[in-house]
Amino acid sequence: MSQVCATVEEFGFSITIRGKKATALRGPATRIDFVKEVDGWHIKKYPHGWRATTRPMSDEIKSEDEIKQAIAWCREHGWIVRENPGHSRAWRYRLLPVHTKEETRRLRASATPEQRFCDFVYDY
Numbered sequence: 001m002s003q004v005c006a007t008v009e010e011f012g013f014s015i016t017i018r019g020k021k022a023t024a025l026r027g028p029a030t031r032i033d034f035v036k037e038v039d040g041w042h043i044k045k046y047p048h049g050w051r052a053t054t055r056p057m058s059d060e061i062k063s064e065d066e067i068k069q070a071i072a073w074c075r076e077h078g079w080i081v082r083e084n085p086g087h088s089r090a091w092r093y094r095l096l097p098v099h100t101k102e103e104t105r106r107l108r109a110s111a112t113p114e115q116r117f118c119d120f121v122y123d124y
Contacts, residue, residue: 029057030092032074034067041067052100084118 029045033056036042041064044056062070067088074090075081081090089098099107111118 028092031096031098032070032079032090033098034071034088034090036086043067043070050096052098052103 027047027049030048031046031050033044033046034041035044040061043058043060043062045058046054047057071081071083071088071090079090079092080095082088097104
């Protein structure tokens with residue numbers, strides 16, 4: 001099954017495997033994450049129907065200027081944008097949770113005083 005999923009993923013699908021079941025999603029992006037990682041800024045796109053456990057259907061490394069332009073484009077086109085140091089997110093239609101309940105609880109429990117006002121359902 002993993003070989004089939006890897007092949008399908010090469011065609012732009014987002015594959016999520018839960019036990020013996022796999023879900024493949026593809027289509028226009030409805031969530032975009034802009035994340036600063038060790039190797040640079042990443043743009044991760046998620047298709048309609050994504051959940052907190054869905055993997056991105058694409059992950060591209062871009063310059064910081066390109067990230068700023070992409071975030072501005074999202075705002076100009078009606079996306080809901082939340083910016084934080086080192087990461088930002090954009091939702092196409094409405095704000096949806098990006099973390100599972102367990103992840104949200106863990107993030108809240110380990111929050112620093114500076115993070116106490118962070119909404120861990122949507123941010124980290």
